[in-house]
Amino acid sequence: MFEISKEVLLQSIINGLVLGWIYVLMALGLSLILSITSILQFAHGEVYMLGAYIVYYLSVISGINFFVAIFISVALMAVLGLLLERFFFRPLRGEFLPPMIVALGLMILLQSGVTVGFGINPKSIPSFAPGSIKILGTMIGVDRAVAAGISIALALLLFLFLKISKYGLALTAASQHREASILQGIGPDRMSALAMAVGSALAATGGALMGAILVLNPFMGSTALIKGLIIIVLGGMGSLFGGVVGGIILGLIDGVILVVFGPVAASVAPLLLVAVILVIKPQGLFGHEF
Amino acid sequence: MSSKKQAIDRYSVISFIICLFIAPLFLRNNYWLHVLGITGINIILVSSLHTIRSTGEISMGTGGFMALGAYTSALLAMKVGLCFWLTMLLAGILCAAVAVILGYPFMRTKGIYFSILTLVTGEVFRLIAWYYRSLTGGSVGLSGIPGPNPITIPGITTIMFDTKVDYYYLILVIALLSLLILFRLQTSQVGFVWSTIRETDHLAASVGINVLQYKIFAFGIGSFFTGIAGALFAHFMHLLAADATGKFGMTTSIYILIYMVFGGEGKFMGPVIGAFILTILPETFRAMKEYQPVIFGALVILIVFFIPQGIIALPDRILLWRRRKKTS
Numbered sequence: 001m002f003e004i005s006k007e008v009l010l011q012s013i014i015n016g017l018v019l020g021w022i023y024v025l026m027a028l029g030l031s032l033i034l035s036i037t038s039i040l041q042f043a044h045g046e047v048y049m050l051g052a053y054i055v056y057y058l059s060v061i062s063g064i065n066f067f068v069a070i071f072i073s074v075a076l077m078a079v080l081g082l083l084l085e086r087f088f089f090r091p092l093r094g095e096f097l098p099p100m101i102v103a104l105g106l107m108i109l110l111q112s113g114v115t116v117g118f119g120i121n122p123k124s125i126p127s128f129a130p131g132s133i134k135i136l137g138t139m140i141g142v143d144r145a146v147a148a149g150i151s152i153a154l155a156l157l158l159f160l161f162l163k164i165s166k167y168g169l170a171l172t173a174a175s176q177h178r179e180a181s182i183l184q185g186i187g188p189d190r191m192s193a194l195a196m197a198v199g200s201a202l203a204a205t206g207g208a209l210m211g212a213i214l215v216l217n218p219f220m221g222s223t224a225l226i227k228g229l230i231i232i233v234l235g236g237m238g239s240l241f242g243g244v245v246g247g248i249i250l251g252l253i254d255g256v257i258l259v260v261f262g263p264v265a266a267s268v269a270p271l272l273l274v275a276v277i278l279v280i281k282p283q284g285l286f287g288h289e290f
Numbered sequence: 291m292s293s294k295k296q297a298i299d300r301y302s303v304i305s306f307i308i309c310l311f312i313a314p315l316f317l318r319n320n321y322w323l324h325v326l327g328i329t330g331i332n333i334i335l336v337s338s339l340h341t342i343r344s345t346g347e348i349s350m351g352t353g354g355f356m357a358l359g360a361y362t363s364a365l366l367a368m369k370v371g372l373c374f375w376l377t378m379l380l381a382g383i384l385c386a387a388v389a390v391i392l393g394y395p396f397m398r399t400k401g402i403y404f405s406i407l408t409l410v411t412g413e414v415f416r417l418i419a420w421y422y423r424s425l426t427g428g429s430v431g432l433s434g435i436p437g438p439n440p441i442t443i444p445g446i447t448t449i450m451f452d453t454k455v456d457y458y459y460l461i462l463v464i465a466l467l468s469l470l471i472l473f474r475l476q477t478s479q480v481g482f483v484w485s486t487i488r489e490t491d492h493l494a495a496s497v498g499i500n501v502l503q504y505k506i507f508a509f510g511i512g513s514f515f516t517g518i519a520g521a522l523f524a525h526f527m528h529l530l531a532a533d534a535t536g537k538f539g540m541t542t543s544i545y546i547l548i549y550m551v552f553g554g555e556g557k558f559m560g561p562v563i564g565a566f567i568l569t570i571l572p573e574t575f576r577a578m579k580e581y582q583p584v585i586f587g588a589l590v591i592l593i594v595f596f597i598p599q600g601i602i603a604l605p606d607r608i609l610l611w612r613r614r615k616k617t618s
Contacts, residue, residue, distance in 0.1 A: 006301045006556075018361070029388065034402065040402050040406065042544075092594070096401060096402070097348065097555075098598060100348070100402070100405070101594050102550050102591050102595075103588045103596050104590065105548070105589075105590035105591040105592065107544075107587070108544070108583050108584075108586055108587035109583075109584060110587075111583070112582075112583030112584045112586075112587065113587075115580075115583075116580055116581065116584060138490050168298065187586065219535065222539075222540060227408075228541070229406050229410055230410055233410055235406060262421070263417075263421035264418055264421045267417035267418060267421060268414060268418060270410070271414045273318075273398075275392060276396075278395035278396065278398055279394070279395045282399070
């Protein structure tokens with residue numbers, strides 16, 4: 001084995017954590033939708049991708065400020081989430097396979113639609129904050145630092161929303177016990193719509209930030225979906241706090257194991273970790289009973 | 291009525307199989323034989339998924355297990371020099387063993403969480419094939435996989451595998467055998483236990499059925515045939531690559547699941563018909579290749595909303611609709 005310097009390792013850990021935090025946004029949205037509607041939103045990756053594409057067209061083609069473009073894109077994707085919930089998921093709620101298949105159909109439809117409409121070639125959003133800063137003795141791009149900061153802020157905001165505000169508490173209640181929450185006058189339709197809107201908005205933000213750091217292509221959604229699912233699986237299924245922990249674990253795996261043991265070990269590690277966790281604690285790290 | 295209907299079903303299946311056997315006499319076109327070969331592989335995949343589904347769970351790792359089978363068989367044939375028949379079997383057994391080992395922790399979860407776990411597993415298998423360059427060729431791929439060894443039937447003839455027609459018959463025979471085994475399993479005692487678990491797993495556990503064991507068994511059997519299909523694919527294509535948009539990616543797992551639902555999971559033949567139609571149909575619209583997935587996605591959504599029982603329920607539905615029209 002060749003020697004890996006401490007700087008390289010630290011650099012790699014920070015990079016892994018930054019990308020991990022963006023994927024946490026994806027995982028939080030997925031997890032929120034899953035716990036409220038019991039639907040795995042496979043098209044979530046496509047919402048993420050569309051969010052990035054809208055920002056690209058607004059900021060690069062139309063010349064609008066990047067952060068304003070993110071706001072517009074997030075609002076549009078929240079509306080898309082509402083529409084998807086109303087017309088595709090609400091009629092099928094309570095079933096297992098049909099909503100899953102519809103979500104898969106939407107995934108294929110949106111992905112190939114974007115391929116046909118915007119082309120298969122990768123596009124890139126110019127960096128919104130060029131330059132780099134020094135953190136813990138390693139250099140990190142300002143845009144990456146800002147992206148991680150935004151992600152952490154949004155995750156915190158989501159927690160505050162769920163713990164303090166009336167609608168957030170209603171969402172938490174609906175995710176814990178559906179029937180009991182209905183008895184308390186919490187409408188399930190409204191909760192599903194809210195979860196889809198919030199989840200889609202988070203995904204769109206993640207997509208736009210990732211688009212500014214890496215590149216955009218019509219298939220970026222699948223990668224993000226898989227990363228989001230790995231985070232959910234690592235952190236314990238059905239728990240939002242678990243999602244954050246899962247994101248950090250994934251970031252560390254991508255940072256440490258990738259550099260020290262290579263890509264094969266880095267891709268196997270999450271699976272092995274999950275298998276071990278499930279043997280010891282069948283609910284997952286922070287999950288609840290199934 | 292019921293026995294008469296069963297007889298009709300049986301005759302239609304038998305006549306269809308005969309049609310498949312004589313098809314190469316009329317299809318002189320290698321392209322269509324290739325498509326039919328892929329169809330056969332897809333049919334094995336969809337039936338093994340249906341077997342796992344009969345316990346109520348949905349595996350989304352079809353692509354990954356297929357990759358495991360394909361690379362195992364190809365590497366054993368190329369690096370060790372074993373014959374195809376043995377490598378195919380070993381590929382299936384390895385897939386089953388991996389499924390049983392992973393099934394032990396995974397089957398503690400159920401429903402959507404099992405699907406997520408298998409999806410992640412499938413993707414991990416593909417990534418191993420993608421990154422393990424020294425063994426699998428990585429992004430370049432693995433080429434020059436030998437075809438099956440010739441079979442000598444003493445005194446009669448030797449079957450060589452050098453034309454598309456031979457491969458077609460090979461896949462046809464293996465697909466039919468797999469279907470027969472899976473059909474017998476689903477209609478056997480074990481199959482009834484599986485459907486009991488699917489209906490009410492708590493009740494099944496309360497009458498002394500070891501739910502975990504039966505579920506793991508179904509997962510193992512399904513993965514065995516997925517591995518067989520992967521091995522067939524490897525020796526049929528002579529070339530393997532594990533890129534994200536290729537045959538081993540998430541796309542295959544999704545498409546196989548969609549074939550199953552499109553055909554109708556209520557009956558054994560439903561998924562088979564679904565795979566057959568949805569593999570052949572897009573090939574006839576090759577001119578609009580770009581728009582194919584768009585149409586496919588839209589079709590899937592329409593099917594779920596309008597014929598949730600799948601294509602196989604279509605005749606019954608039409609009958610019902612006509613009867614209702616007559617009475618009103």
